[in-house]
Every structure is written in structure tokens, then in C-alpha cells.
Amino acid sequence: MALCSRMKKADPVRLLIGGLGLIACWPGVVLAQATGSAVDSEVWQAAAEASALHERPRWHQLVHYSPRLAGSVRSDIHSPEFFLHPDGANSSQAELQATIEAMFEPVNGLDESHAQCRFPARLLWLQQELPQVTGLPTPECIGYGNWRGEGGSEITSISLISADGYLRNPSSLYGHVLLKLNERGYSPDPGGNRQxxxxxxxxxxxxxxxxxxPLMFIGRGMLGGYQAVFSHARFHQNSVLYGEYQQRDLWEYRLDLEPEQAALIVAHTWELLGKEFTYYFTGSNCAYRTAAVINLVLPEGQSLDNRIKPWTMPHDIFNHLAGTQLNGRDLVESVIYYPSRESELAADWANLNPAQRTLAQRWLAEPDLTLISEAAxxxxxEAALLDVLLAYSSIQTEYPLAWNGAPGLTELMARRAALPSRAAPAQPLSVQVNGEARAVPGAPAPVHRANYPTLLETSGLWNQEQGPGAMARFRLSYYDLLARPVARPEFSELSMLDVKVTAFEDTVQLRSLDLVSVTALNVPATGLPGTRAWSGRLRAGYEQTGLACTDCGAWFAEGGPGMALGRPGNWAAYGLLEGRLDSETDGVLSLTPRTGLINHWGIGFSSGLSAAYRWPVAQAADSGDWLLDAGMRVGSSQRWDVRLRWQHWDTQEARLSLGTYW
Structure with missing residues (x-):
């Protein structure tokens, strides 16, 4: 019997001899294992060097390298613990060599600091690219094991989540993108575990x-003034924050991935938790960084973010997502809509008849159940009416109904409990990505149906003072008041870096540069007490202070509050009282009462009218300027539209424009 083989009987003498022999041969065992690991490490190092593995795009994606001058690279991650080589942030070759070496380090008990536990996505990729070896250690990675799940809790599918834009939070003006890691058993189909x-x-x-x-955030965000990290939470927390507190709709895009592709994404998200990146408002933002994770499983050279332009917005991701294929199939398997509480209330209110609406308003003014009983x-x-009132009370917590010790609300809940449940479509609602064969009543158009966010526009124009001319326009993002009313807040404007240049017979000039322009016309969906919110407008930048002049530019900031009324999805009338500071008047305040009307005649046609009077407060009341504006948009495509506009400001101007979106 060899000394290091397994003994068959518990004989004391043999135990003693075997124990001594084990002690004698143990260093050799360790040495043999270490030698085997070293040999395998050298095999991998040689294979990596021979194939120039450090130059592969996938390796650069895993370490988040970006190209620099003279062919050099630098990782976008600033956290030193993300690298295994002292110069790993700047040298893809050194980091790859250090990674391979670290993967073969001996295991020291429950060593969560082992490279295989810290960088499981790197290991998965190396095992795909390099020869099979037998000397690779197998550490027990408890943290990563808990992250990816096991058995029934194993993560087997990935979803992208889109949250609507939120004008009260500057970091979410354009919406938000996050990943959702779905455990085994999750199904978006009706009757399944959908949420x-x-x-x-x-x-x-x-x-x-x-x-x-908002202006400070945008300014600092454009210049890289913040650090951002990947973090994690239960999806329930996002659902409550966005859908119940911020009243933002959510869309879930479930991806059709192979198991090994989903595993690579799960592994890489583990590597990224808590790692710091420089945040850029239009570049290294939630859309760009989340897309970078999904890009790991796309064919090399293919990307969800638009590589043609050096900025990425949330809509860019979903516009491209819907047309992407992987494994010979559409990348998106299904799309699911999670309406906010406010959206659910608006939909339920729209289904009430006039008599029910009248009863609701009377009960809110005087919570007495006899009003409802007498209506028979x-x-x-009655169940539909009571559901609206209960939904309303869950949102309007400051309205004095619940709010007085809530005797009326308690009686309302008891009466609703005595009625049968209503037949209602299962929530959330599912829609298709390609084609509209399964359009779902009550679900708005999904995010990927929105206009592409960046605008290039050319115009022919006629100016009463300067004659015929042309105008070129570039807008970084996103939409204006006349844009297609699809997958965006209606009756709103959100644009940044909107540049207009005009050319006449002998002059070329910068007509305007809007750094940011935000308008929110809050048309109440129900008209119930407490649902009417203030409207407002904010705009800042540079512009010619009139249509007749060629050298009268001024930097300005203007904005103010107001109110709006109308019919959701159709029209909005508004009035605003704005203040304005500009460099032309040396900072003297101007007041601008403004009124207007916006109409959406379906997706393909919109029109708008506005009238304003700008009065410098230090001058006589009749020394101000009238600003009149009328415009229309035609086109139902995500990619283009045609516009006609007439303006009066010192003089008159009309223009016809063709816009392309990308």
C-alpha cells in the first residue's frame, strides 16, 4: 500500500504509520499542486500572448478601457481595487497577465479575496478563449454564490428597465435605465410571476x-464633476420609488439570452458593484454604462449605444434595442408596462361615466356614503367608482379627506370590501416589440416607439427685413412642444444644446444657442381636487434679441410659473408669467406674460400658438416687445418630420423645415 493512499481499516498501528507518512508526503502534495497550477498558468499566459488576447475588444469591455492617444488605453474605472496589476488601469496586457496569474493562486480557506471570487466574469471569458486546464483552483465564493443565486433562486434571465423622465430630479430629466436580474421561474406571460x-x-x-x-447638476455633469457607482436593491424598492412616490411609469424589456450569456452579465455586475466612474450628463450616464454591460454578450462591434455620436441618452438604448438580434432571434423577448398609481387612476377615471364622476366629486366635497347609496x-x-376614490386617496394624502381622522375613508373601504371584485386585465400589461398585433387597451406606446433623440434640421426662410435665407439647426436632445406625442410626457419640452445658425445674402450668424429649455404644462387628467399642479418654463442660453438685427446677441436666463388646462392627449391652453435677465439690458429684469395653445391632432399632426409681451421693468410699460409665434408639425415617423413656422419679433419671419432624428 502506498503511504499517501487511503487506508481500509482503523488499525491503531496503521493509523500511526499512516499519519507519519501523510505528514512526510504532504509538502510534496502541495508542491505538486502548486507546480501543476504554475504549469497551467504558464499555458494560459503563453496562449494569451500568442493570440494577443489583451487586444481583444471583449477584454477591453470587461475592464472598461477607453482608447487614448498613440494607441494607449485607460480604464474608465477609478477604484484601485478593480485592478490586479499596479498599472492595470493603463495597460491591458499587464492587467491580463496579472489576472491569469491570480486565477491560479492557491486557495486559503474561505478566501473571498481570491481573484475568481472578485472577477468571475473575467474567469468565464478566459475559460472560453484559452485551452482547458486541470490545475485551476476552486475557491468557495460565498458572496458571489449568493449574488448569482442557486437552485430556485438562480438568476436565469436579464431585463432592462426604463423609468419615465422626472422633471423634479435633474439626474432623471431624460429618464432612467437600470438592469433587473430575474430569478428562475420568472415569466412575463399572463398568470406568471410577472413583476x-x-x-x-x-x-x-x-x-x-x-x-x-437642475442647472448646477447639468453644468457639473457636462464637465464630469461627479462620481457615480453601480449599486443594487430589490426591484420592489424601485417599483415603489418610481411608481408610487414619483408617479413614473416603468417599462421592462426582457432579453432573450442563452444561459451562458445571462451568466456573464450576472458575473460582471458583481464585479462592478461599488466601483467609481466619472459621471457625464450626456456620456458616462446610466444609459451608457448599463448598455456597456449588455454589450458584453453582443457580437464584437455591435452596441446598444449609438457609436456614431459621442453621447448616449436613455431613448438611444431602447430605440436600438428593439431592432437588435442575437442568437438568430430578436434580442427583446417581451415588453411589460408597469403603470404608476397616477396613470392607473387616470385610466380608471377615463372609464367612469359622467354620473359616476359627478358622484365622485360630490363625495370628495362631503364624504357621505348616502350619496352613493341613493344613486342606486x-x-x-359602484365598485368602479369606489376603486377610483380609494386610488385617489392613496395618492392625494394631503387632501383633507383622509386627513380628518378619515371616518369617510374607513366607511368607503368597508363598503368596497362588501362588493364583488371587478374583472380587470392583469397588471402589468404586455405588448409586442415588433408589430402591434397584440395592442393592449390602456397601455401607452412603449419607449422604443419614441423619436430618436438628436435632431438635425434644415430650413428655407423669408425674413421681412433681411429677405430670403436658410437656417441649419442641431439639437442634442430631446423633444419640444410639437414633437410626436409618443413615449414622452405630453405638453412638455425638454431640450439641451439647441443651436440655430442663419445665412442670408451676405451674413451668417448664430441665431440662438439654448443650453437648456424645459417646459411642463401640467394638464390634470381627472380634475379631482389636489390633482392640479403648477406649470412652468425654464430656458437659458444665447440668442439674437430680435428677428430684424444681425448683431444684437445676448446671454439670458428666463422662466416662471403658470397654469394649464385642457384635455389629456388632445389639447392644452396655458398662461405663464416669466422673468428674464439678459446681458443686453445689463441684468435689468424683464417680465413676460405668455399665453398659448397646443393641439395634438393624432401622432402625425401637431400645432401651436403663443403670444407674449416682454417688458423691461425699468422702462415705460409701452416700451416692450410683442412676441408672436405659430407653428405646425407633420409626420408620424420616428426619423423625420416637416414643420412650418411664422414668428413676429420686431419683424416677421416664416420658414419651412425638414428635420431628421437620429
């Missing part, structure tokens, strides 16, 4: 300082 609220969501964002203004509604109609 999967305990799933893990992975979020990239800035911990914004309290009280940071059918059980179904």
Missing part, C-alpha cells in the same frame, strides 16, 4: 447632493 418584485435591480447613478439645482348604482358601477 418578480424580489428580483435584484442594478443601478448606475450619482448620489446627488441635497438641494442641488349597479354593483359593477
Amino acid at each position: 418578480n418584485l424580489l428580483a435584484t435591480s442594478v443601478n448606475f447613478g450619482v448620489d446627488l447632493p441635497s438641494g442641488e439645482s 348604482l349597479s354593483d359593477a358601477d
